[in-house]
Ligand SMILES: Nc1ncnc2c1ncn2[C@@H]1O[C@H](COP(=O)(O)OP(=O)(O)O)[C@@H](O)[C@H]1O
Ligand SMILES: Nc1ncnc2c1ncn2[C@@H]1O[C@H](COP(=O)(O)OP(=O)(O)O)[C@@H](O)[C@H]1O
């Protein structure tokens with residue numbers, strides 16, 4: 020096979036900088052100052068969650084009856100609780116529980132929701148109707164109520180909290196992905212793939228799923244915030260982590276009795292939850308400005 | 318009868334992006350006389366639409382701005398007019414029709430409402446008089462059921478019908494200059510033939526000057542008196558339509574004319590122009606066409622040719638026809 | 649005598665556009681009656697105005713949609729009613745090139761990934777073997793091999809169309825369905841692509857079903873041409889016959905409407921009156937009668953049959969003879 024000079028018309032190569040989606044993203048994300056600060060906070064939090072147990076100043080489980088309900092000081096940065104345990108150490112160890120629970124719940128919800136959403140949007144018809152009606156039913160319960168109901172059925176415990184939070188995440192992911200799929204499958208290149216004989220799985224995976232990624236990334240960050248809040252709430256209600264665990268919701272709950280005398284016992288885990296949820300939402304907002312095609316095109 | 322309706326002199330239009338100015342029009346010159354159809358041709362991206370938007374000063378929502386030059390309409394420099402005075406001119410003295418009529422018709426207003434509004438405003442007529450005038454205009458563009466159509470919405474019409482309505486709107490106030498930007502590109506050939514015929518008739522009747530922007534040399538040959546060829550934001554050749562097709566000078570013009578497949582012409586291999594229009598951010602030095610030109614010489618890559626007079630009514634900017642030499646940089 | 653690669657007979661496609669369990673159903677007759685054949689190594693073109701069913705015909709042949717009735721035979725085998733799972737052969741022998749060079753390439757994939765996709769689907773070649781074929785293909789369609797690792801959106805319309813052609817050719821298909829492949833391009837670029845398509849046809853004995861609304865492009869590339877109006881072929885002829893001696897009133901009008909790029913040939917046009925009717929309720933009898941300059945009473949009542957007039961030319965019109973006299 021040789022090609023004649025006739026078709027070598029494009030030999031004039033226009034040199035332009037090589038395009039890279041990652042570099043492009045980073046260039047735009049750098050401008051989102053609030054999200055950038057929030058990302059640094061979350062990265063630090065994750066690092067702390069992993070190395071925290073080895074560097075904590077005090078054993079988070081060891082009571083110290085000589086130092087009960089002390090207010091924050093140089094010795095105990097966040098004060099101590101009703102058993103004299105160092106709250107700062109407990110918060111650090113607790114961050115691992117909160118992050119693990121929320122990340123795994125959202126991750127599982129993401130996988131199942133995405134698969135359901137892709138199937139629903141791509142095939143349409145009766146399978147779409149069944150999936151979407153089921154989602155509607157789940158949607159009609161307030162998030163937390165649904166989670167409570169699930170834990171009530173499965174019994175309390177951290178694993179069941181993960182399942183509960185996952186279940187109430189599925190419908191929102193499924194809906195989001197279905198919407199993006201409906202748009203993506205109208206693309207001519209999807210028809211091109213069909214005309215080449217690509218299988219349904221290949222089309223969904225190669226040509227449709229990538230179209231949903233940016234919306235998913237935005238939504239996942241927002242959703243992690245919600246999940247932390249939900250998991251803490253369940254623990255607060257005594258349906259999640261067991262009472263001696265340094266989980267943030269549990270800490271909040273057990274500090275209730277001392278609200279009048281030692282506010283910091285409630286305040287400290289409250290601030291931890293607040294800042295973490297806020298940070299995830301700020302990142303989500305920043306990502307939306309950078310990634311959302313509807314905003315980008317303006 | 319040698320009155321210039323419009324004279325564009327050294328027009329430079331820029332867009333701002335990331336605090337940088339990108340020059341889209343790099344000194345455009347042409348004029349249109351009363352009753353004349355001037356064709357503006359060139360590949361897409363050569364700046365034809367930006368030229369028309371500059372004349373209308375329709376930059377809203379973009380960062381476009383006229384940087385230099387003048388646009389004189391009957392002696393008034395449009396670049397100096399404020400938005401209020403421009404609004405007085407638009408739709409009355411200068412009208413425009415676009416490629417996609419749906420983008421310029423309001424989808425939620427009935428055709429009648431859209432037509433009478435501009436007539437009432439510009440011609441100072443009563444509601445009743447302007448309705449009568451609107452119906453008359455619709456009939457003049459060959460719409461038989463004009464009365465019914467006044468009560469319909471744009472989406473209820475076919476593409477050809479919408480373009481007729483657009484032309485009716487543009488012609489309603491009997492403008493002196495009509496700018497038509499690819500008016501038939503989105504239409505089928507049989508409908509295109511109808512619309513072109515209609516534009517010809519209206520021009521004969523009102524002596525309107527028409528700036529016809531198109532990439533279709535067939536349409537140019539069919540419609541225009543004079544032709545301006547644009548490349549990379551500049552005029553590279555201007556000539557009478559017969560002269561241009563019989564005796565094109567600029568290598569770009571030649572390339573364009575030879576690329577068109579013609580019915581009855583049994584060429585096995587079509588001529589073409591290699592490469593692509595350069596983007597405004599990546600303009601080559603010297604003659605902008607040099608990277609694609611088979612006649613390019615050394616000086617073409619270094620210096621920009623100036624516009625030269627070939628005959629009294631034929632102008633071309635190419636070193637092949639230069640009257641004076643330039644010194645090349647020693648390398 | 650060349651082999652018949654593709655034969656299409658009385659193809660029909662109805663789309664349901666409204667109605668369900670309780671409402672009245674409404675249909676669009678996108679393709680009413682289309683028959684033609686394509687010989688090996690030749691180009692058959694479908695030409696006609698928008699909405700006349702050209703793309704639908706193309707999509708039926710590639711079995712992106714299912715025919716309502718009629719037959720499609722490829723190499724003598726009926727493929728019109730095969731299940732999607734049985735279409736392996738067709739998917740390999742027939743490839744498509746699309747009109748919109750922007751929309752038909754996935755913007756998130758690299759040029760290399762786009763072109764090798766058919767190989768991944770149809771062959772078991774290794775990564776290295778696929779890569780070699782991709783580079784060879786880039787060369788064949790006149791693109792720099794350095795482009796393989798770029799994203800498609802970095803290219804101009806003409807270059808993208810070359811990428812689309814490379815993708816269509818990589819499995820060595822026999823038939824290419826090209827749906828308006830040059831309509832979105834400037835003339836200067838359009839001629840590059842037309843030249844490339846012609847050259848590839850000669851080198852690889854390809855057959856083309858070339859779909860276009862542009863008669864001058866069609867004349868340049870075709871051997872045979874079918875003129876479509878409202879879902880039916882109204883005239884079918886060799887290129888020479890059709891352009892020298894068009895018989896159907898619609899073909900004549902279509903040819904006469906094309907603006908000629910020569911001001912010396914400027915003339916007052918006999919323009920066709922009226923609009924293309926809505927395919928939801930097409931006119932009775934000959935669907936062209938609402939716009940036909942020589943229509944008679946009979947035309948409103950009876951659908952004209954396709955009649956062979958000469959060896960090279962068939963027409964569906966009640967009054968062909970009359971036209972010839974005029
Ligand atoms: N709103 C805009 N912002 C920045 N650049 C623009 C804008 N509109 C057009 N351009 C650029 O201006 C150049 C000329 O465009 P245009 O006048 O539309 O070309 P034509 O009408 O000849 O096809 C192109 O390179 C185009 O990318
Ligand atoms: N999927 C579809 N559903 C309903 N109507 C359709 C569909 N595809 C095409 N049509 C209709 O069928 C007719 C023929 O369309 P098409 O084959 O795309 O025409 P062409 O390619 O000749 O312009 C048009 O009236 C179009 O609206």
Ligand code: SF4
Nearest residue numbers: 604607610617635636
């Ligand atoms: S100036 Fe030189 S490069 Fe430019 S068109 Fe003329 S010959 Fe070609």
Ligand code: SF4
Nearest residue numbers: 934937940947965966
């Ligand atoms: S059959 Fe009648 S209406 Fe149809 S094309 Fe022939 S003369 Fe015209």
Ligand SMILES: [Mg+2]
Nearest residue numbers: 365366367498
């Ligand atoms: Mg334009």
Ligand SMILES: [Mg+2]
Nearest residue numbers: 699702703704
């Ligand atoms: Mg089509």
